[in-house]
Structures are given as C-alpha cells and as structure tokens.
Amino acid sequence: MIFGEKTIPFELKQGDxxxxxTKDQNSFSYxxxxxxxxxxxxxxxxLSDILIAPVEPLNLPSQVAxxxxxEFGREIMLEPDTNQTIYxxxxxxxxxxxxxxxxxxxxxxxxxxxxxxxxxxxxxxGFLCKYWKSRIYLEEPTPDPMLExxxxxxxxxxxxxxxxxxxxxxxxxxxxxxxxxxCVSMKAQMKVLEEEAAEIQFYSSALHKEMKKSPELYxxxxxxxxxxxxxxxxxx
Amino acid sequence: MSLGNIVYGDITILNILFAxxxxxxxxxxAKLITNYLRRSLKTKLNKDRLELIIKIVYYLIIMIxxxxxxxxxxxxxxxLLLAGGFxxxxxxxxxxxxxxxxxxxxxxxxxxxxxxxxxxxxxxxxGIVEDxxxxxxxxxxxxxxxxxxxxxxxxxxxxxNYVSNIARRFEYTIGIRYEDDAQKAISIIREFLDxxxxxxxxxxPLVFVSKLDNSSVNITVKIxxxxxxxxxxxxxxxxxxxxxxxxxxxxxxxxxxVIHFADKENAPTVKPGQ
Numbered sequence: 102m103i104f105g106e107k108t109i110p111f112e113l114k115q116g117d118x119x120x121x122x123t124k125d126q127n128s129f130s131y132x133x134x135x136x137x138x139x140x141x142x143x144x145x146x147x148l149s150d151i152l153i154a155p156v157e158p159l160n161l162p163s164q165v166a167x168x169x170x171x172e173f174g175r176e177i178m179l180e181p182d183t184n185q186t187i188y189x190x191x192x193x194x195x196x197x198x199x200x201x202x203x204x205x206x207x208x209x210x211x212x213x214x215x216x217x218x219x220x221x222x223x224x225x226x227g228f229l230c231k232y233w234k235s236r237i238y239l240e241e242p243t244p245d246p247m248l249e250x251x252x253x254x255x256x257x258x259x260x261x262x263x264x265x266x267x268x269x270x271x272x273x274x275x276x277x278x279x280x281x282x283x284c285v286s287m288k289a290q291m292k293v294l295e296e297e298a299a300e301i302q303f304y305s306s307a308l309h310k311e312m313k314k315s316p317e318l319y320x321x322x323x324x325x326x327x328x329x330x331x332x333x334x335x336x337x
Numbered sequence: 338m339s340l341g342n343i344v345y346g347d348i349t350i351l352n353i354l355f356a357x358x359x360x361x362x363x364x365x366x367a368k369l370i371t372n373y374l375r376r377s378l379k380t381k382l383n384k385d386r387l388e389l390i391i392k393i394v395y396y397l398i399i400m401i402x403x404x405x406x407x408x409x410x411x412x413x414x415x416x417l418l419l420a421g422g423f424x425x426x427x428x429x430x431x432x433x434x435x436x437x438x439x440x441x442x443x444x445x446x447x448x449x450x451x452x453x454x455x456x457x458x459x460x461x462x463x464g465i466v467e468d469x470x471x472x473x474x475x476x477x478x479x480x481x482x483x484x485x486x487x488x489x490x491x492x493x494x495x496x497x498n499y500v501s502n503i504a505r506r507f508e509y510t511i512g513i514r515y516e517d518d519a520q521k522a523i524s525i526i527r528e529f530l531d532x533x534x535x536x537x538x539x540x541x542p543l544v545f546v547s548k549l550d551n552s553s554v555n556i557t558v559k560i561x562x563x564x565x566x567x568x569x570x571x572x573x574x575x576x577x578x579x580x581x582x583x584x585x586x587x588x589x590x591x592x593x594x595v596i597h598f599a600d601k602e603n604a605p606t607v608k609p610g611q
Contacts, residue, residue, distance in 0.1 A: 162534050165563045218563060219538040224502040229563055232538045 102282040103195070103247065105313075107151040115247065118213065120197070122151055133197070135211040142208060149201045151208075154315040155250060155285045156196035159231050159273045160210045167319070168331060169271040170221055170230035173237050177256065177266040179293070184257040188238035189269070190249040192216070192231070193285055198316060205316055213248055221270055222335040230270065241308070243284070250278070250285030253308055258293045266293065266337050269301055275329030278315040279307035286312065293337065301331045346411050356406045363402025371395045385453040388468070389446070434489065435472065441492035442471035450496050459486055460494035499564070504537060506561045507571045511578060512553030517587045519546050519554050526558060529581050535570050537561040553590030 103113055103120075109129050113120040121132045129149075131142040159166055171189050179185060192214040198205035219232040236242075242251060252271075258264050269291055279286050286308035293299045307314070340351040371391045378387050446469070451457050455466050457476070462484055464476035474491045476484045499505070513522055523544045530536045530544070540561045547557035558578070562570050579589060 163566065165535075165565055215532065216534045217538050218535060220504050220540060220561065224504045224561075227503065229503045 104153050104155065104280050104282070104285075107153060109149065109151060111151070113153075116213075118211070118247070120153070131197070131199075131208060133209055133211060135213065138211065140209050140211070144199055144208070146199070149199055152198040152200070152205050152316070154196055154198065154313070155193050155246075155278050155280050156207075156210060156315055157273045157276045157278065157317070157319050158192045158194045158212070158214075158233075159319065160194055160196075161212050161216055166218055166229045166231045167273045168221065168228045168230040169273065169276075170219055170232055170268055171252070171271070172232070172234045172268045173266065174235060175237055177237065179256060179258040179264050179266060181258055181261045181263060184255055186253060186255045188241050189235040189252045189254055190233075190238075190242065190244055191235070191252055191271075191287070192233050193246065193248055193250055195247070196316070196318065207316075207318065221333075227335065228270070246280070246283060246285045250280075250287065251308065253286065253288045255288075255290045256293065257290060260293055260295045262296055264293050264296055264337070266291070266299075268337065269299075270331040270333050271301055271303070272329055272331040273319040275303045276317070276319065277303045277305045279312035280315060281309065281312045284309065284312070297334070297336050299333045299337045301333070302329060348411055352410060356410050359409070360402055360406050363398060363406075367395045367398035367402075370398065383452070385469070388453060434487070437489040438472045438487045441488035442469070442473075445469060445474070445488055445492055446471075451498050451501070455501065456499040458497040458499070459491055462486065503564055504540075504561050505564050505567050506540075506559055507567055508557060508559040509575050509578070510547065511556045511558065511575075511582070512550060512590045513556060513582065513587055514590045515554055517554070519556065521585065522556055522582055522587045525581060525585055525587070526556070526578055529578060530558075530560065533570070533574070535562045535566040537563070551594075552592045 103115055103118070107113075107122070109122050110124045111120075111122055117136045119132075119134045121130075123130050123132075127147060128143055128145045131140075131144060131151075133140045158169060169191065171191060173189070177185075177187070192212065194210055194212045194214075196207055197209040197211075199208045200206050217232040219230050221228045221230050241253070244251065254269060256266060269289075271287075271289065277287060288304040288306055288308060289301055290304065291299050291301045340354070341349050343349055344353060371394055374391055374394060375387065378390070382390070451466050451469070453466050453468060457464070457466055459474070459476065462476060462478070464478040464482075464484060467475040467477050467483070469475075471488070473485050473487050476486065478484060511522075511526075513519065523546070526544045527542070530542045536542055537560075542561065543557070543559040545557055546554055548555040560570070560574070582588070
C-alpha cells in the first residue's frame, strides 16, 4: 500500500507510478514518475520521514480552483422533509510530505486521474471548480484508492418541495480526508434549502475505524472570514 | 546669528530646526511602519488592498506630523484652514488638471474597475496595473515598458479588464477542404478538447461549421478556460488541433480557384502537330 509514513530510503512501484527516495550523506533525493510526469527533489535535511497521503483534489494541474464539483451520473429526486445517504466517488491527488516529529511540509503532489475544470454560476461571480463525474451508489463502493475516494453524502431536503439534485459543490477549505490501506474517504452533508439552493459542509469523522486523517493543505491563511461551507445558489 | 534668535513671535531658529527634525523623523517613522506592514501583511491581503492600507497609514502619519510641526511653530490650524481655503481656490484655478486627476483618482478608487496586478487595456495601452495613485495609474506593458497614465484620462476612457472574471472564452476558425468530412472533423476536435484539463466542461466548448468559404469549410471552435490559463491554452491548442486533424487525413485548405471553360464540349480539339 502506498499511503502512510515511510522510512528513508525506500522505493515504491505500483502500475504507472514509481517513487524512489535515496539517502546521501547529509541529504536525500526524491524521484517520482507518474505516467511519465517526473518530479525530482534534493532535500538537504537529516533524519526525516516521508508521509504519503491523499490531499484535497484541487492542486493539479494548477491551483486555480477552490471548489470540487461532483456531477451525478443520474439525477436524484428527493421528497420534502426527508434525508437520504448516498455514496459518490472523488478524484485522488496524493501528497508527499517531508518532515520530522509530525511536522510535515509538502514536497510533491501527483495524480493518476485526468483533471478537468468547470464553472459553477456566471463568469462574473461564479466559482471555478475541479470537475468530477461520479456514479451514485446506495452502498459504499470500493474503488481503487489510488484513483478514487468515497464521499458519504447525506442529502437533507429541508424544503417543503420535491427537489432534483444533479450535482454537489464541495469547498476545499473544509475538506476532511481520511485514509487507510483500502480506502480514502470523506463525509459530508448537503442541506437543500430550496429548489435551486443548498449548502454543503464536511464532517470531521472517518468512514471506518482506524482511518488516519490527511494533512490539510487548504487552511485559512487570509485575514478574512471565509466560510468552510459551499453555498450553492446557482442550481443543484 | 545664534540659534536663539527670534524669527517671528516666540519662534526661534532652534524651534524651526527642531520642527524640521521632527518632520523628517515623522517621514522615517511612516516609512518604517509601512515597510513593516508590507512585510507582515504581504501574504495575508490582496496586493491592491495592502497598498491602499499602506498609503492611508503613510499619509495619516505624515498629516499628524505636519499638524504637530505646525502647532509647535505657532501656526494656528483655524488660520491655516482659512488660508488653505483661499490657497485651494488659487491652486484649483492654477492647476485644474491636477485637481481633475485627483478627483478621478478618488472616483477610480471607489468604482474599482481594476486591481493592481490585473491585465488591462486602457485606451489602447495594454499592460499589467502596477500602481493606482491618486494622481496617476502606472502600467507595465508586456514589452516591459513602464507607462504612467493620468487618472483623468483613465477615468474618462474605456478600460478593458482581461482578468476581472474567473473564466473567459477564445475562438479559432479552422478551414478544412471541401472533400473532407466536416462532421468527422468536429468529432475529432470535440474528443481532443475533452482531454484538455483547462478547457472547461461547463460552459462546454462549441464546435460547428460556421462558413462555407471560397476555398474551405470553416469550423469555428469556441473554448472557455480559466482566465489565468487562457493565453497559454490559446497559444498551444490551434497547432495541436491542426496536427490531430491531419492525423485523420483532414487537411487545412489552401486558397484555390476552380475555373470552368464555357462550351467545353464543342470546343475544337487541337491535335499535336496541327
């Protein structure tokens, strides 16, 4: 399994992915080849660990979007004042961290998926989002954790009308990703406020016991009040 | 002449020198504080907001210093305001363009049609906004030239901001030969665009036959992309589309003219040698 803490030196090979870390006298060399996309680093540091963990899928190929939009394979119809739980998949981006004593710094990010982007709303005031299309599962799926993670999404129809839901918008700022050897997961709630509006937020809990929490790359850095919810006002 | 000599009222030369010293200390303090603010808030605020805060703090410190210096020199503010009023009228008449620039600068700050770092076109001058002062706006052109435009001109002319929206559209027109299958070409282009990360899924790219031209069937391709990525995409995609079409034996048409001879059937045939 590729995720978890690694002790230098090590080499990992899995399909089209190869990671090699070799130790020199006062430094170590990092080499990664992911589908022909190569990254190399020389780290001038002693006695450090490498942590490989899934990160928010918003970094590649460039950090241009702060949201992940998942379009559903089929439209969901939900009756008034009810809630249902579904499972979706999301793309995996893997972060490689370097550090010691639990303090980790991001060294590299790679993905085996093909990233796409989309616009939610208008160019003037909408959101640029990472795009992913997922089938809807009523029971937990078991995708390849190097390619896809699982979101357990509770959809709560708080309106007094039937609603049709085609997509969900997730804010990168509040993503809580957990992982183990077999699964990468998130848990979230989508509260449908009215026919065209909803808000989505993440839970800080794992899908299964003994899952580890990934480091968060998208934390509040600016001097402004930033909501961790995703507010969908341009259709759901 | 000693430093204790009275210049006017109770004010001595020493008082004036002290006031000048205080003024320069005020300038240094303003500079130090703004430098500290710039360093500490650089990563926490947008550049244009940071510059605005820094300017406000800088001029506030200067203003407090000037008021303090003046009161220490025995200049009463009420008299200064009266004199300032008259002086303002005189300066207003004498320097209308400066006042015009100043007012325009204030309105530009309020209207906020561009931010520092935006790529803009101001009356035909294209560049990155480097600074927006109260009097003028500075642009750095893509050729690396520094251009100062008076705010009055900026305010009264049209401004095109290339990056104010998060996404923008660009288009190509690709002319293929009449004997090529246009529908097949459209499918190939669509499939190619589906594999491009920065071609937005929504709004979806438009690919369609837009004109039956003299020498070619013109296919128009309209693509939305993130505003930060559009130019690199724009520079790259056209040639790649041409390549991918040619791999399927669909070629870009050259200008050509087909000439038909009238009454070709009855035209006399001339045998070689006749």
